Amino acid sequence: MQGSARNLLREFEEGRLVPALAAHVGIRYRPDEEHGEIGSWRRSVPVLLGLLCDCGLGDLQVILEYQLPYSPKRVDALLCGVHPETGLPSYVLVELKQWSNAEVVRHGLVRYNGRKGQPVLHPAEQVRRYCMHLLGFVPSLARTPSCVKGLAYLHNAHRGDDWQLDDFDRDDYSGLYTADQLGDLATDLAASLQVADDAADRLVRARRAPARSLLITAAGSVAARTDFVLLDEQQVAFEAVRGAVADASGNGGGRKKVVLVRGGPGTGKSAIALNLYAAMARSRVKVVHATGSKAMTETLRLSVFGENHWQGEDVFKYFNNFARARQNELDVLICDEAHRLRGQANVPDYWRGRLRGQIHQLIDAAKVPVFLLDDHQVVRPSEIGSPNDVLEIARAMDCQIVEVDLDGQFRCGGSPLFDLWVQRLLGLVEEAPVSWSDLVADTDDEYVVESVEAPHALESWLRARIRDTDAGARIAAGFCWEWTPPVRKDGKLSLADDVRIGGWHRPWNAWPDVEVPDVPATSFWASDPRGFGQIGCVYTAQGFEYDWAGVIMGEDLVIRDGRWVAQHDRTEDPALKRTTGERFDRLVRNAYKVLFTRGMQGVCVYSADPETNDFLRKHTA
Structure with missing residues (x-):
């Protein structure tokens, strides 16, 4: 959304700007909505546009909800003009916050308006990174980085005795202003910006590529x-x-x-x-x-x-x-x-x-x-x-x-036979399954393939490998158990023991964007040593490798009379619940192939279905 500050303010006052912004970003507009982005636009956008008009910059070109190149992130407002002294392009990125107060959690992270839970980035650091991203992908700006500035405007906050947000690394990309600094903000904007009718268009048309x-x-x-x-x-x-x-x-x-x-x-x-x-x-x-x-x-x-x-x-x-x-x-x-x-x-x-x-x-x-x-x-x-x-x-x-x-095998102990064994085991190729020992007979293949009779035995097997080889291990499972939110025990969050097989139970990996003490974030389950305490699934394991892989097969894929049978009613994977027939069958086999092939030194497998586990025991012998 682009226009002069004065025209955009008029659009707002006449009730057209907020619906247009909603259409621009692809969200449903509700006239009575007071929360989320729509509520934020109603409370923050006219404050900024009014300020620009009051300080003589009513004709300044403004882009609202500017999407950064190659990113889903949007800048609340991008002010476009030329520098009053040099006449060169000048752009100011503005993040608008409705916070009335905030507390520092640790360096660079804050909580605002007394909210609990996940902290957020310090607003000055947030806008600084937006500036650096813009400079990184618009080469014409990168040649003169001084043409870009950034600021966060907390228009409901006042500096007082309990104000905590002034301790941050300051530079031209990380200004911070509150409601009691309107004069300073107006002065600084006037010192950086002068009206130029084509400033916004030049930025929109600028070539985008890594600088x-x-x-x-x-x-x-x-x-x-x-x-x-x-x-x-x-x-x-x-x-x-x-x-x-x-x-x-x-x-x-x-x-x-x-x-x-x-x-x-x-x-x-x-x-x-x-x-x-x-x-x-x-x-x-x-x-x-x-x-x-x-x-x-x-x-x-x-x-x-x-x-x-x-x-x-x-x-x-x-x-x-x-x-x-x-x-x-x-x-x-x-x-x-x-x-x-x-x-x-x-x-x-x-x-x-x-x-x-x-x-x-x-x-x-x-x-x-x-x-x-x-x-x-x-x-x-x-x-x-x-x-x-x-x-x-x-x-x-x-x-x-x-x-x-590509040929060769650099995961799974460098064993090309193991990948073939997995494909044959899961019926992904025409050749029939074969026992691991028969396949590697008379070879020098050192990859370790085992199966166990119970899930606690699988965990014990992995712990022994960790102890004996000083290496890492993970347990991953088919998505056949519900994944529930963390629960609060004794005043702190902990993961629920969702994966239950008999008397053995363990939690899935953490929920996205939820901090749980002593538990790695979802994205780092495979790489953080603390991930061994949770069960991963194909979405957290895919693309990664660890020394020793433990795999629990659920009842979404079982052996019946010597043949694999995919059981759609046993999956808890939201993506697969909408899929049936041959497509479901192929996807669930692919998922287990991913889980089987994560280990660099060896794998131990177990199925929660007794007949299937007998099949695995036979073919890992």
Whole structure:
């Protein structure tokens, strides 16, 4: 929503602005709504617009609910003008808060208006990161970073004896003003902004791509943590992308090249993706890494950038961040875990006059889109990331296609036989199941495959491996038990013991965005050592590896008379409850294949169904 402060204020007073904002962001407008975003707009937007009019900036161009490039995040207001002294473009990002008071929980985190539960980012830090993100993806701004400023305006708060929010790292991107500082705010805005009719349009039209400074920083961060040497087909895939990039830069707008890299679990797809990212960024190629997995994306941000993991938001993105990307904005888009692609984008793309799925969007966004995927890891009905899906759409878009099939096995002890054993066991290939000992007879395969008679025995087996090898382990299960919210015991939150088999019971991993003492966040269940105390599912395990894997099969997939039978009524997976028949059967088998193939040194399996557990015992012997 864009216009002068004066015109937008008039639109508000005449009752048209809030419904238009609701339509803009895609939420239902209710005239009597006083909560959520609609209530916030009613209380905050006229305060800012009125302030601009009162301090002589009524003709200043304002963009409300500005969506940051390649991000679902929106800035409350972006003020657009030129600097009064230099005449150069000048932009001020404004976060509007209705807080009347706030307390500091720890550095950078606060709670406001006496609310309990999850703390939020300090508003000055929030807007500072928005500024850095904007600079990271609009190269014309990155060349002169002083043209961007940021501030948080807490228009209901007054500084008093109990005011706590002034202890933060101040810079031009992190101003903080309260209701008793109107004069200071008006003075500072007038010192930074002068009306220019085309300032907002220039920003909207500006090319969006990773800025050079961001690429240099990210390349160093990723390369410092990417010590995986690419071998054979892995290096072939790497060179295929590099060749496609060279062709794209020199073909003067010829046919787009789509690179499709296929490989099973542990074939090094993610290692290729990170090596590619580091090499492309180091060469100043406009590149972004994307996945469809929150757990994987957040873990990459943390592992690469450490305590500055927020910087990773500019490097590691999600597939649904590209719904409104312009054609060929990027040189390279690396789509890791591309089997997580959705058939329909979360954010509809109407501005080109048609609604596109995620594969279309990602191909459109880059000169060289790269898809790394495993056909046997599609685990949700909405996921369409099979090789055939990508190929079909790429051909329909008249793209050249480069295909690379990965060989070898770098997870599961480097054992190519184990992946074959799992596929045969679960009926994913035509060959009949075979016992592990028969398959590896007369080989030097050292991968460990075991089964047990009870869940407590599985846990004991893993604890012994942890003790004896000083390594990590996790237990993951089929989604066959309800996942309930944390419960409060003795004044503190704890996880409910949802996974119950006889007298043995354990909790699922934590709920998203709910802090539970001594329990890792959902996204870090697989990487945080404290995750051993909870049961993970396919959504927290997929894309990760740990030394020793424990797998509990539920009754959604059982053996009856020597054949697998998928039991739709036994799943508690919300995504699969809407799926039946052959589609359900295939998805649940894929999910167990993911769980079976997470361990680097070995796996121990158990089924809650007695007949199925007998089958597992026979084939792990």
